[in-house]
Amino acid sequence: MTAQLSVVYITLNAERLLERSIRCVRPLAEDIVVVDSGSTDGTLAICAALGVRVIQRPWPGFGAQRQFAVSQAAHDWVLIVDADELVPESIHGGIRRAIAAPGDRVAFRLRRRNYLAGRPVRFGDWRKDLVLRLVDRRRGHYSEDPVHERWIATGPVGDLPGWLLHYPFADYRSMLAKLQTYAALNAEGLVQRGRRVKASDPISHSIWAFLRTYLFRLGFLDGVNGAAIAWTTALGAFMKYATALELQEQAAKEKER
Secondary structure (H helix, E strand, O other): OOOOEEEEEEEOOOHHHHHHHHHHHOOOOOEEEEEEOOOOOOHHHHHHHHOOEEEEOOOOOHHHHHHHHHHOOOOOEEEEOOOOEEOOHHHHHHHHHHHHOOOOOOEEEEEEEEEEOOEEOOOHHHOOOEEEEEEEHHHEEEOOOOOOOOEEEOOOEEEEEEEEEEOOOOOHHHHHHHHHHHHHHHHHHHHHOOOOOOOOHHHHHHHHHHHHHHHHOOHHHHHHHHHHHHHHHHHHHHHHHHHHHHHHHHHHHHHHO
């Protein structure tokens, strides 16, 4: 029997690229599942127009929501796609061959090419982006991390040829807006893991983040985009550790009461 594929998304106000993304994967799979956590834009209308299956579910965190989405798929081989990603036709054949004859591999990674302001990012922290997205759901599961969740495979993992295309931000302003959300989630993750944050951490981590992505990883060769990524990465690092420090101090004060 030919292996069948499901494609799953998790969404919240994802109308910007969702229609293009779904149309890209339609030739790969008839079973397309969207788990939505309360969109108020055109996300649900797009899903209805394209005839994909939608499940409404309150937001429990990235790891838990992705795991739920995978569990709702009709088939065991699942391709996990973000609403700001496009799966070009050039990699469809590789995906089909992988699920038809996976050998001992239980999951596959895809290289992801990131775009900003319509241009590919070739250097800096975004230059090498390898994401594990094609999985046999019987042989693994998502971590429960509220952010930076990962698929934990219980067997060998392979790599697929070609590129997944990623358009994470509509513009520079949206980069800043998302930065705030992720900084808060990352800070909470630090505190939950019991990481002790020092007063010097916000400054030291932000300086290192800028130097790493802009100089050491040649982000400056991406021009304005490279500078924008370096500065927002540094700001994100600062806010992550500053917020964690604040949460840590608040917890200490509550213990003293």
